[in-house]
Amino acid sequence: MAVTTSSASAQSERQALVKACVSRDWSKAIRILNSLLSQACTVQDICNRAFCYSKLELHKHVIKDCEKALELDPYNIQIYILKGHALAALGKGYDALQTWKQAYASVLDQSVDLKQLLELQDLLANSKDDSSVVSDGQIAESPKDPPSSMTSSSNSTCKSPVKTVEREKPLQRENAVASQLTQKTRSISLDLRLSRGIAQVNDGNYDQAIAIFNQILRDNPSSSEALIGRGTAYAFQRKLDIAIADFSKAILSNPTTGEAWKRRGQARAALGESLEAVKDLTKALEFDPNSSDILHERGMVFFKSKDYIDAVADLDTCVRLDKDNKSAYSYMGLALVSVGEYKRAFEAHEKALQLDPNFKEGWCHMAQSYQELAEAEKAVECLQRALSIDRRFVNAYRLLGLLKHGLGDHKGAIRELSAGLEFDKLNLECLYLRASSHHAIGEYANAMKDYDAVVNMDIDSQEKFVLQCLAFYQRELALYAASRANVNYKWFNLDDDIHPMFKHRMAGLAAIEVAQKVSSTWQALRKTLISRSKSEAKGGKRSKKKERNNVISENRGGVCCSTSSSSDTSSSCNCHEEKSSSERFTLSWEDVYAIAVKWRQVSEPCDPVVWVNKLSEEFNTGFGSHTPMILGQAKIVRYHPNFDRAFAITKNLMLERKEVYNAANNLVDLSNPAKLEAIEAARSCCDLFGTVNEDFWIVTPCYSTAFEGHFVRHIVVKYMGQLT
Numbered sequence: 001m002a003v004t005t006s007s008a009s010a011q012s013e014r015q016a017l018v019k020a021c022v023s024r025d026w027s028k029a030i031r032i033l034n035s036l037l038s039q040a041c042t043v044q045d046i047c048n049r050a051f052c053y054s055k056l057e058l059h060k061h062v063i064k065d066c067e068k069a070l071e072l073d074p075y076n077i078q079i080y081i082l083k084g085h086a087l088a089a090l091g092k093g094y095d096a097l098q099t100w101k102q103a104y105a106s107v108l109d110q111s112v113d114l115k116q117l118l119e120l121q122d123l124l125a126n127s128k129d130d131s132s133v134v135s136d137g138q139i140a141e142s143p144k145d146p147p148s149s150m151t152s153s154s155n156s157t158c159k160s161p162v163k164t165v166e167r168e169k170p171l172q173r174e175n176a177v178a179s180q181l182t183q184k185t186r187s188i189s190l191d192l193r194l195s196r197g198i199a200q201v202n203d204g205n206y207d208q209a210i211a212i213f214n215q216i217l218r219d220n221p222s223s224s225e226a227l228i229g230r231g232t233a234y235a236f237q238r239k240l241d242i243a244i245a246d247f248s249k250a251i252l253s254n255p256t257t258g259e260a261w262k263r264r265g266q267a268r269a270a271l272g273e274s275l276e277a278v279k280d281l282t283k284a285l286e287f288d289p290n291s292s293d294i295l296h297e298r299g300m301v302f303f304k305s306k307d308y309i310d311a312v313a314d315l316d317t318c319v320r321l322d323k324d325n326k327s328a329y330s331y332m333g334l335a336l337v338s339v340g341e342y343k344r345a346f347e348a349h350e351k352a353l354q355l356d357p358n359f360k361e362g363w364c365h366m367a368q369s370y371q372e373l374a375e376a377e378k379a380v381e382c383l384q385r386a387l388s389i390d391r392r393f394v395n396a397y398r399l400l401g402l403l404k405h406g407l408g409d410h411k412g413a414i415r416e417l418s419a420g421l422e423f424d425k426l427n428l429e430c431l432y433l434r435a436s437s438h439h440a441i442g443e444y445a446n447a448m449k450d451y452d453a454v455v456n457m458d459i460d461s462q463e464k465f466v467l468q469c470l471a472f473y474q475r476e477l478a479l480y481a482a483s484r485a486n487v488n489y490k491w492f493n494l495d496d497d498i499h500p501m502f503k504h505r506m507a508g509l510a511a512i513e514v515a516q517k518v519s520s521t522w523q524a525l526r527k528t529l530i531s532r533s534k535s536e537a538k539g540g541k542r543s544k545k546k547e548r549n550n551v552i553s554e555n556r557g558g559v560c561c562s563t564s565s566s567s568d569t570s571s572s573c574n575c576h577e578e579k580s581s582s583e584r585f586t587l588s589w590e591d592v593y594a595i596a597v598k599w600r601q602v603s604e605p606c607d608p609v610v611w612v613n614k615l616s617e618e619f620n621t622g623f624g625s626h627t628p629m630i631l632g633q634a635k636i637v638r639y640h641p642n643f644d645r646a647f648a649i650t651k652n653l654m655l656e657r658k659e660v661y662n663a664a665n666n667l668v669d670l671s672n673p674a675k676l677e678a679i680e681a682a683r684s685c686c687d688l689f690g691t692v693n694e695d696f697w698i699v700t701p702c703y704s705t706a707f708e709g710h711f712v713r714h715i716v717v718k719y720m721g722q723l724t
Helices: 002-022 026-039 043-055 059-072 077-089 093-107 114-129 136-140 159-202 206-219 224-236 240-253 258-270 274-287 292-304 308-321 326-338 342-355 360-372 376-389 394-406 410-423 428-440 444-455 462-483 500-508 512-539 545-555 589-603 640-657 673-681 685-692
Strands: 659-662 667-669 696-703 711-719
Touching: 002 026, 026 043, 043 059, 043 077, 059 077, 077 093, 159 206, 159 224, 206 224, 224 240, 224 258, 240 258, 258 274, 258 292, 274 292, 292 308, 292 326, 308 326, 326 342, 326 360, 342 360, 360 376, 360 394, 376 394, 394 410, 394 428, 410 428, 428 444, 428 462, 444 462, 640 659, 640 673, 640 685, 640 696, 673 685
Parallel strands: none
Antiparallel strands: 659 667, 659 696, 696 711
């Protein structure tokens, strides 16, 4: 079994080697050959590696490999030819000529490749005829001056001019050769420094690599190779803006450098600049249309920006070009789940894990797909498998925490997330989820500690910023809940105490910029409050226990509470109090539902429910009443099975009524025959949206089963926004 596996692995690497050479990715080819040579040292693989080194102009590496290969096979003409070319490129023309002569002499009586022998003869013939191929001794030793008696004799009037001309020719030749050698020496020095810098990047020594590339750029500021190398080192250090600047300079220096476009696209993707990243990666594909690496990278950018259809297209093309790309298969599985193609999705996941059963990221991706389908047990099995491969894999702990948080096992979620944070104390996602779990079970002090850590963290992407905003809102709710923890339950009234606009932002994050401004304002105010409380604590006496509880209730309501004092909450309970013992105690319908709403607000603070009529006037109509079947390209697993039926009903009503309502609740006329034909032909939401060209909604009747012809209520179907 081990032999079969090893053979399959070698065969896979051979195929990857061919692809790397076809795409002119010589560095990747060298890495593959290094792997093959570590398993079995063969002359042909050594020759192949020398050839790849020659393409990168790493001539000293070529010579080293050729000498090693000649120890194993001293009659291989190909090795002599490669070594001679490398020596010539280093300015050692005489040594190159001697190498080819040695080869010719040693293989004349051997069975050799005649084609290579003829090539060797041509090289020898050209070298003898070419005056620029001279030995080091010939270059170093200029022709000596003739004796003075031969040049200064006034009687030799016919010979003197001739001799002067003959003396000038070798001097001119010497100067030309010296100039040529100087240029070659500079080229060799640059090549060696570039290779040394790239090696430092590959070894993770980014500061040393940057120092090497800085030296190169001082001598040659427009060196695109050095700019790309330095930009890559900065990118690995997460200095993405500086990296992008270097890649941009490389593009200005040489716009046809596909590697610079690719690297800049990767850096922009890491910053969350999806549109710019896609443009750069698309440009890189123009120079290398069959690059599986670029297709893979662009597919992942599409996936992260929720453009699942394009993600599937790119990743599918990628795996057709590179059938062993396990990451592409795995991300394609996630994208396929999002567009509702579950069978193909799990086929892709299984293919990724078939290629590498120890692919921990693949197990996590499969767990995410199972979670989308609400198959929690299978998701847990996948995550445990990932942790069995690497117990320090933080993402697996995060997903386990997220899963248990969603199942209501908040203490279990805290255990998993804490385990992950032991290995990465600054993992923003784990900190936020753990804060939410502490918040959900009333451990407000621990929740505040984690929320503060998230809010105060330096971030480098839009996704993390969204989590920071959520942490800010959740922290305010935790402060409010803590201020009501020691008072009667009826005084807990989030709907009346919290400002309506705060609740809207909290529930919808409609304007992240507003949240950022509020967060910065709150930071300044919080510092003032803390310093004030410290100064008061130094000069004041210790309060009684009862008074201390009242102070906590007053000061911990949160900056966005319209009131945090328990004395102002008399309006929080709308029940009609009894005037005497004989009168009945009555509750309005709102009072009845308020009990359930309060319980939900207390028990699930991270999924808040608020009264619509107590939001701001701008947003109180229809807020929170949407049940999406499709969000962008994502098909909501729970509701999408109803989509075809709802879509057909909507089309029939539009054709029947010939009108819909827009976002401003105004009628939109659809009586134009062309529009009606377009509605009839529509096969997707985009097609239907195109007939109206703006957000619209339509009312579907819900007929009473008790009274024929009566409407019980209406269901509103909305089509909002067209993807671009």
